[in-house]
Amino acid sequence: MNWLYSCKQVAQLLSQRLDEPLGAIDNLRLRLHLSMCSNCSNVDKQLREVNALAAKLFTGCLTAPDDTDPDARTAQANDAPGDASRDVARIRKRKVMNNTNHRLLAWSVAAALAGMAIGAHAGGFQLTEQNASGLGNAFAGQGASAQDASTIFFNPAGMTKLPGKNAVGALNTIRPSAKFTNNGSTNAPLQPAIGGSGGDAGDLAFVPSMYLSWQLSPQLFAGVGIGAPFGLKTEYDTSFAGRFHAIESDLKTININPSIAYKVNDMFSVGIGVNYQRVDATLSNAVNYSAAAFGAGGARALAAVGGPGREGIATVDGDDTGWGYSLGAMIDFNPQTRVGLAYRSSIRYTLEGSVSFSDRPAILAAGLADGPVRADVELPATASLSLFHKVNPKWDVLADVGWTDWSVLKSLDVRRSSGALLSTTPLNWKDTWRAGVGANYHYNDQWTLRLGVAYDQSPVEAADRSPRVPDQDRKWIAVGAQYRVSKQLAVDFGYAHLFVSDSGVNLCNGAQAAANPAACVGKNNLVGAFDAKVNILAAQLRYSF
Amino acid sequence: MVEGSGPATDLDSQLSALRQRLLRHARFALRDGSVAEDLVQDTLIAVVERRERHRGAASLVTWAMAILRNKIADWYRSPTRRRMVQLTADDENLDHAIDALYDASGAYADPIPAWQQPDNLMEQRQMMTVLERCVGCLPVQTGRVFMMREWLGFETVEICERVGVTAENCRTIMHRARMALRDCMQRDWINAKASA
Numbered sequence: 037m038n039w040l041y042s043c044k045q046v047a048q049l050l051s052q053r054l055d056e057p058l059g060a061i062d063n064l065r066l067r068l069h070l071s072m073c074s075n076c077s078n079v080d081k082q083l084r085e086v087n088a089l090a091a092k093l094f095t096g097c098l099t100a101p102d103d104t105d106p107d108a109r110t111a112q113a114n115d116a117p118g119d120a121s122r123d124v125a126r127i128r129k130r131k132v133m134n135n136t137n138h139r140l141l142a143w144s145v146a147a148a149l150a151g152m153a154i155g156a157h158a159g160g161f162q163l164t165e166q167n168a169s170g171l172g173n174a175f176a177g178q179g180a181s182a183q184d185a186s187t188i189f190f191n192p193a194g195m196t197k198l199p200g201k202n203a204v205g206a207l208n209t210i211r212p213s214a215k216f217t218n219n220g221s222t223n224a225p226l227q228p229a230i231g232g233s234g235g236d237a238g239d240l241a242f243v244p245s246m247y248l249s250w251q252l253s254p255q256l257f258a259g260v261g262i263g264a265p266f267g268l269k270t271e272y273d274t275s276f277a278g279r280f281h282a283i284e285s286d287l288k289t290i291n292i293n294p295s296i297a298y299k300v301n302d303m304f305s306v307g308i309g310v311n312y313q314r315v316d317a318t319l320s321n322a323v324n325y326s327a328a329a330f331g332a333g334g335a336r337a338l339a340a341v342g343g344p345g346r347e348g349i350a351t352v353d354g355d356d357t358g359w360g361y362s363l364g365a366m367i368d369f370n371p372q373t374r375v376g377l378a379y380r381s382s383i384r385y386t387l388e389g390s391v392s393f394s395d396r397p398a399i400l401a402a403g404l405a406d407g408p409v410r411a412d413v414e415l416p417a418t419a420s421l422s423l424f425h426k427v428n429p430k431w432d433v434l435a436d437v438g439w440t441d442w443s444v445l446k447s448l449d450v451r452r453s454s455g456a457l458l459s460t461t462p463l464n465w466k467d468t469w470r471a472g473v474g475a476n477y478h479y480n481d482q483w484t485l486r487l488g489v490a491y492d493q494s495p496v497e498a499a500d501r502s503p504r505v506p507d508q509d510r511k512w513i514a515v516g517a518q519y520r521v522s523k524q525l526a527v528d529f530g531y532a533h534l535f536v537s538d539s540g541v542n543l544c545n546g547a548q549a550a551a552n553p554a555a556c557v558g559k560n561n562l563v564g565a566f567d568a569k570v571n572i573l574a575a576q577l578r579y580s581f
Numbered sequence: 582m583v584e585g586s587g588p589a590t591d592l593d594s595q596l597s598a599l600r601q602r603l604l605r606h607a608r609f610a611l612r613d614g615s616v617a618e619d620l621v622q623d624t625l626i627a628v629v630e631r632r633e634r635h636r637g638a639a640s641l642v643t644w645a646m647a648i649l650r651n652k653i654a655d656w657y658r659s660p661t662r663r664r665m666v667q668l669t670a671d672d673e674n675l676d677h678a679i680d681a682l683y684d685a686s687g688a689y690a691d692p693i694p695a696w697q698q699p700d701n702l703m704e705q706r707q708m709m710t711v712l713e714r715c716v717g718c719l720p721v722q723t724g725r726v727f728m729m730r731e732w733l734g735f736e737t738v739e740i741c742e743r744v745g746v747t748a749e750n751c752r753t754i755m756h757r758a759r760m761a762l763r764d765c766m767q768r769d770w771i772n773a774k775a776s777a
Contacts, residue, residue, distance in 0.1 A: 055755060075692060091732065330626060334593040334596055549623065551659030553622070
């Protein structure tokens with residue numbers, strides 16, 4: 037019968053036929069073979085039977101009657117041939133012993149996830165707002181413009197354009213707004229109250245910065261900058277529908293950046309700096325004590341915490357300091373046109389702090405213990421390529437593209453002080469690009485007017501978006517002006533409005549909760565959308581000695 | 582929730598029995614103990630929460646099993662599970678075992694007898710138990726793919742996509758799984774029954 041497929045080939049087709057229709061020719065040859073080969077037709081029947089049985093696995097209609105007590109079922113399993121029952125019994129025993137610890141561990145992990153957020157939240161909130169003179173250009177071309185000592189942040193090589201001594205003090209006032217519209221969020225397990233919109237999560241934030249630069253010799257320049265390259269603040273009401281995901285998220289950084297620059301010749305300049313940075317984070321969210329109790333001790337423990345509806349707040353805070361570096365180069369193609377290249381390294385932190393739980397029922401004191409936690413976090417490197425071009429004595433144009441290595445935030449490991457790994461949480465941030473163009477108009481010797489637009493990607497992918505960082509791609513539109521009070525003193529103002537695309541949230545839906553139970557245990561499926569925008573006002577003083 | 586269902590201890594023991602049972606099945610379908618624990622935990626919470634809704638319909642176990650099955654299907658469907666199939670030496674070794682059924686010309690080396698159908702309910706149950714064990718003996722990834730297809734009812738196209746293998750590989754894995762199960766049932770059920 038080998039002239040029409042071998043039995044071996046037929047077996048493959050028989051399997052394939054159970055999943056998809058075969059072609060007409062294959063079908064015909066298969067039938068011919070089956071009609072002549074009893075071995076294969078037996079295999080055919082048996083494969084179908086295995087399939088039919090497999091579909092009924094564990095349905096309860098064959099394995100055992102449903103409502104018998106567990107002892108009867110064990111006895112029955114012991115009658116079965118093979119050693120499956122022994123394995124199963126062994127697994128059962130082991131699991132029973134592990135259950136309580138395992139479940140409590142899972143809950144401590146979930147509680148510590150507030151800690152995980154430290155990395156995430158710094159994430160969407162890189163702060164470009166490092167001066168006020170660049171705000172009017174939407175910070176386009178700041179790595180090449182070198183208009184004042186704030187170039188220490190954007191490109192240290194730019195200091196070579198600043199003769200003498202220079203000082204800059206700037207304040208950016210940022211007012212983000214993020215309003216949530218609930219669109220079918222569920223309630224959290226064992227929590228009857230779904231909750232409301234949580235109010236406007238945004239709050240007024242002040243981002244100060246200051247810079248000093250000195251010309252040490254015709255070629256050598258030194259300077260120092262102090263600013264806040266990352267920051268975030270969102271806070272919702274405690275009745276927020278997403279309270280189990282986020283209530284408060286507060287992250288502050290302060291960065292001290294001594295730098296030197298060297299003018300190699302009229303065309304090339306280079307700069308290098310050191311960054312000493314401190315990060316301070318506080319994160320809180322509601323904790324589902326009812327579900328925690330049920331998870332750890334079943335119905336009895338649930339009754340002990342007073343049944344459904346029991347919740348409290350977990351707060352994690354932590355801080356650390358770290359070191360990084362910055363590099364820059366500037367090329368003057370001619371007196372009108374220059375290009376700047378700049379790089380700021382990532383900085384690694386081990387945030388150390390503590391977790392605490394409010395209103396915690398006594399029965400959960402051990403499982404959800406207050407205590408020290410830490411988290412390794414890397415704040416990303418950034419790079420930019422900038423252009424500055426003097427079109428004529430009245431007009432300058434500026435442009436840049438910037439890149440941020442957000443994909444370093446793949447996941448975050450939260451550990452107890454013992455070093456025991458509590459959780460590995462995927463974050464899945466993506467690298468981002470920012471592109472801007474701007475122009476300056478020198479109206480007269482006193483006044484310069486600025487404008488700019490920029491496009492700023494968000495590192496947050498839709499699936500992972502959380503109310504802590506309700507972030508989405510942004511479009512900047514900015515205006516500004518400089519008034520030169522005297523030869524030494526100049527004042528800059530700027531205003532920018534950021535249009536933030538609508539951002540949907542669908543956290544801990546069925547698929548996510550199934551894929552990452554530790555991140556969603558005790559939480560609800562939060563479904564809705566954020567309507568967000570940002571307004572920025574900034575002012576600065578520049579003084580040249 | 583607790584109030585309406587009698588003393589908490591009754592519910593508790595009922596749930597712990599249910600838990601053991603769900604766990605065993607989840608471990609078969611997932612081949613990952615900790616994921617199984619987590620999904621069973623979620624299932625139990627859903628059961629307790631929705632107990633009122635369930636009353637009078639299917640038995641508690643059947644109903645809980647349906648919830649668990651959905652949770653397992655969701656888990657397999659979640660984007661982060663992509664590319665989970667790393668075929669191991671065990672999976673490849675199955676090929677050799679299956680090849681051994683055939684002679685050089687590709688015909689069966691030994692005759693394949695027809696299977697006798699189970700006579701009664703007890704035999705049917707025993708047969709299911711043997712099948713469970715046979716599925717449990719499949720190499721991990723082969724077993725998962727088989728359970729996705731036959732127990733969860735995924736289309737092969739979806740399985741290929743979820744596990745990140747080509748359609749051709751998917752067919753091969755299914756073929757191996759089915760032939761291995763057939764062979765295992767032959768040895769442990771049909772032959773064992775004949776010699777008993």
